[in-house]
Amino acid sequence: MRNVTLPEHNTGLAETGPLANSGLAGQDIVSAVLGKPSPHESAIGHVSGSARYVDDMIEPANCLHAAVIRSSIAAGQITRLDLTAVSNSPGVATVMTVEELTGHVDIGPVFPGDPIMTSSEVKFFGQCIAVVAATTELAARRAAQRAIVEYETHTPLLDPREALAQARLVRPSHRMIKGNIADGMAAAAHILEAEQAVGGQEHFYLEGQVSLALPGEDGGMLVYTSSQHPSEVQKLVAEVLDVPLNRITVDMRRMGGGFGGKESQAGQWACLAALLAAKTGRAVKMRLPRQDDMVMTGKRHPFANRYRIGIDSQGQILAADIEVIGNCGNSPDLSDAIVDRAMFHADNSYYLPHAVIDGHRAFTHQVSHTAYRGFGGPQGMMIIERAMDDIARTVGQDPLTIRKLNLYGTSTHNPDRTVTPYHQQVEHNSLPEMIEQLEHSSDYWARRTEIHQWNQASPILRRGLALTPVKFGISFTLQHLNQAGALIHIYTDGSIQVNHGGTEMGQGLHTKVGQIVAQTLGVSSEVIQVTATRTDKVPNTSPTAASSGTDLNGKAAQNAALTLKQRLTGFLAAEKSVAEEAIRFADGRVFWGETDTDNTSFAELVQAAYVGRISLSATGYYRTPKIHYDRSSASGRPFFYFANGAAVAEVVIDTLTGEYKVCRVDILHDVGRSINPAIDRGQIEGGFIQGMGWLTTEELVWHNDGRLLSNSPATYKIPAIGDTPPVFNVSLYEQANNEATVYNSKAVGEPPFMLAISVWSALRDAISSLSNYQLSPDLDTPATPERVLKAVMAIQTDMLDKAVANGEDC
Template sequence: MRKLIEQPFTSNPQGKVGKSHPHESAIRQVSGQARYVDDMPQPANLQYAAVGTSPEASGTLNSIDLTAVWASPGVTDVITVDDVPGHVDIAPVFDGDPIFAQDQVLFNGQALFAVLADSVQHARQAALKAIIDITPSAPCLTVETAKQQSNFVRPAHFMQQGDFDTAFGRSELNAQGHLSIGGQEHMYLEGQVSMAINDEEDRLLVYTSSQHPSEVQKLIAEVLGCKLHKVVVDMRRMGGGFGGKETQAAQWACIAALLAKRNQCAVKLRLPRMQDMIATGKRHPFENSYQVGFNQEGLIKAADIDINGNCGHSPDLSDAIVDRAMFHCDNGYYLENVNVAGHRCRTNQVSHTAYRGFGGPQGMIVAEAMMDAIARKVGKDPLTVRKLNLYGDKERNLTPYGMTVEHNLLGDLIARLEASSDYWARREAITQFNKTSPIVKKGLSLTPVKFGISFTAKHLNQAGALLHIYTDGSMQINHGGTEMGQGLHTKIGQIVANEFGVSLHDVEVTATRTDKVPNTSPTAASSGTDLNGKAAQNACIIVKQRLAEFYAETINESELTADKVIFADNYVTLGPHSVEFVRLVQDAYIGRVSLSSTGFYKTPKIHYDRSTGNGRPFFYFAYGASVSEVSIDTLTGEYKVERVDILHDVGRSLNPAIDIGQIEGGFIQGMGWLTTEDLKWDDRGRLISNNPATYKIPAIGDTPEVFNVDLYPRDNDEDSIYHSKAVGEPPFMLANSVWCAIKDAISSLTDYKVDPQLPAPATPEAVLKCIMSIDPDATRSEPS
């Protein structure tokens, strides 16, 4: 493995952006000193909560006998939906998510009641003692059944460009395919946890592992029947979120808050891992299909794409997630005549929710499946077909939703990766290897990524920040984003330090709190740094202007105006005059200059009209490409990812080390989704892949032996923070190349004439089944 980070960590006195500063909590995290919610000092009157859940996936809830629960050792309170003083439904957007089940149970593992006790053990033991009477009904467990029953959580949505029917009828060749795409467990290291503490005069302080503190604040206030200003939510750091704590952390915080208010004591609720996996939503499984018309060269002329998300029992965020799958079913390819349909299917499963990529991966993989199918049909290398169909000039740059693809980097980016990875030489070597290797076959694939950056719900594209400078020159910045290990606080600290030209050590990024920056958006959609970084910068600009004007006034030379003041290297300079930053701050305080400010930012240019299916839902696109090489054992279906080469576009990187870490982590997580992470429900709707022993995430041994990652050297053309680009979600979809490389290896069994119908995840069992479906004798063939 070659060295990935050319730029070493810097200890320069100025906290500049573009340098590889270590994560602000790195030392605390590796030494065990980083404080998470479960590590908070325990209040003297702390009690512990546990949740009782439904054993059925669907049915009528007749009664719950809680007599034995109340009699269990250590129990101080038990609550059901009847004990909620305010709102019962805690859905984030559309109704359908009761805090506890009411008349009907909607999925196996749904919360029915909560117990409060003097210890975690007592609470959890008591929760098992309820006698639950449910009249079960036949659950809807598949997309196919939901469509047959016209059972949807939200209406379908459609996008259209050109004339599909005419163009498809005139196409020289065509292909069809169906793709089953599995969901994914978030498997955050820190599970769902909240602690609620009563304050004076009916105030409540809640510590929670949530990506959306403002939503938690709102829902707690609604459940308790009080105003939002009585609730403060504090979130210092999460041990991973990946979308699983965007909406679904709120329920457990609401239960803890309700019990705290009822009993006038502090309450902590932490779900055990198995219950966490059963009771919280996953990445949406999808069932997608396509038909595509193209010419002899492999150029697409028409495409019809049907997208079907398994949403679980309620809408949650599914409307936007299926929208994003639709927005990304083109990936980087121009679809001249296209129809796209998106269906939101209701099933009796846990309500599926946000996950890194937010539906984009489930849409984008359809585009890659189409490219492979076309390549096998026309007898060309899939990379040749991919390059042929890329978005291009003014006549080939309009998406199915009417957005113009500007500043398209994929042509150059792919060409660079094609050369640096020695794609064509390796393709020739692999083809020759497969001709002479009877059992082990190798595959190679290069796939691109074009991912739109912005919340598709326009109002979420806003952020605030609060800056304080103290008289010793140190400063605190608070913003609405949450730190879940991705390095957001580190980048915000760099931005503030860079603006004032001071040391990063002089900037403290404080815990995200609803009483400092209100009405915040979730940290999601890869927009944490884009939004909050700009808000923090704007707060800095306001205070810098005040300091500059004050300094110019003290110098009092007409030609030396405030706009010429420079903040750099812990000094403030104006012409021949210079003063230490800390001295200027102290003088400004004596001069009664405000050293505090809020900052605000809203993303420009974005709009989308759902009634027409047209608009510009994204501020810009982030691009990338990856090459994966795999080897498979055709007798067992086992495989190994041998080598990966990635070139990814992050604009002008704020912190190359953190960005490369995000790319590596996102790729491996995406590889897990497409290869090993296999969610399984039984015919009663019970999740049976409900613990780390039955659900396999990638381990260190799954990391490719050769793993090359480089950053594409180009600033963002849009006015993002320092012309950087988002890096949280786009790298996840680079893992499509692994899935396509496995298909490539299987296709070699037919001399690359057949496109294998391989589901995701491509587990060894699925790979072996796919091999046998192509040619039952293929695994026993002798070399030619």
């Protein structure tokens, strides 16, 4: 190796300063960067308005704006389409229909069924029929309204149970079987049955669906898009344009929220913008107005659930027959995997010795429902959490007692209670310890006693309390998506540029990845720049979803950083004639000996390595180990590990109006070894409030003709700051992940969402108090004041009927 002189410097560092060792595994480093509440990398830009989104970009010269001509019926056939007035409208450059396309017409992300436009059959209200490009957005929207469309109208199918009865499914049903359910039911002291409707949810991201397409040379296209899956957008744009993927580059710097709504459904708008750009040779921007966005894009799947459960006299589950029916809308989209995940989580945290779980994917004439935070898991958990409350009322126990009795791995009679209905072992289960810790920190039992006494003296207002756990599997259930890549450049001044396949939607992924690279190389986060996600830097990426953004992309970035660290270590060891094991990277410096002069700055080492012709650019790759699932036998290990949490919610309801308030929430959530506690807390708080909105205020309402009536902020209520519980305690359960994740952290994006089930359960608890906790109310979600009042009245009627039957004085 060519001899290069490295400058000698005194460190000036105290002996107590934390130093990262040179271990290339990178798992046991005492953190100098990680575990610190570092601010979000775009925080200042977010609050100042300088953070640039797609709609903030300076538009190229002669840029056109696109608008959609959409159907005004939910089911039927187009009998006449006249776009003459649209074409002749002021400012219109072109109008496009599906007949003009020479490439792919169906843009279904996994299975076919999603035509980019239709000229014949209409399957949902708001379906895209044609698209127009004009010189301004207003001109395009006005022109679109001039289209003449006539239909043969059919009666829409909107009920998923009716769809199942008619065998109208978007994908085949699936079943999981464990043990012998007939034997379990035969041994039961009680058999309980119930049905449950679980409402959907609008994503309501701050930034709507938007794309900007710029035509290039040789049929190429540069697409700026607000998408959680840039590689899928690249693929779909290439297919509709009928060009190779290498001609399409997708750039995604940040989204103003995604929550799953931009995993698959951002692709259509990018494709339409690209088609118009290719046709006109001009840049085209497509940004959906809020109402169009709400009408034309999918929601969280509404579910219709059912259980039949056998229990012993103490309330322990012996057998469970569970059915989950996903309202998938008009096409498969991601519904196969979403209903699978609902099935995977229909046990939540509880051991089911004998179980049958059926999952159905129902067709309806609604927009194709899609990914949403939790990806079916929350809908699946709801049915077993209802069962826990119902069991408690049946056997006269507190619901928490029943939940603890049925947890995985807690039975003295059967210590091997660790196998799920899909035959994965629940390993390293921290929930019993977490629940015990939260019981004490929240004063659960003292508050339970006080609430009982308060309710007995309060005829109108009633309080409720509930503690519910979460066990959420982490990994994509589609195995090949569990991979990621990263690219790191170190420049000669010591600054570092990182690119990876994950997308930033406000969740702090770029901040965490930057911290991981900084920690691995022993430098400050300030020298790290994480750049826009681009398909020409890291190819073939997976969507940022399934809570795996940091797990996958952070590990890929760490591996790239370790490659560079090894190169620098080898170079320095040769230059200084020391063993590689003696070299340490920490605090922006590199150490190779015991004296104060045996070190140099990271930047100076990099400069020397460049002169020494050492490559300062590296790729990293990671794929999740251990996971597999055999669909034919419904068994395997679909999840690398489980993230756990528990929440205690207290509510008060007005039995005369159904109005209620969440008074206090206590959360203990498992984050593994936290990379950034501030971001993790933000995810927990935000996820909980979003989940609370799903279960209480956010109501999707469709007219019987298939029109979405809750299509604006005026008719759809997300939680506001005033809905935040006045007492909101969030604690992190920091215990290193037993699996070899990046720095032994755990995913924290989706699991906290389901902690909000505690609010719904607390509402049921308050209503049940009217029967002295003898009856378990029916309370579908969202549990609006109207539904709460209906449940109150049903309990009061049942109690009155019971009193009359017993000859009691009413």
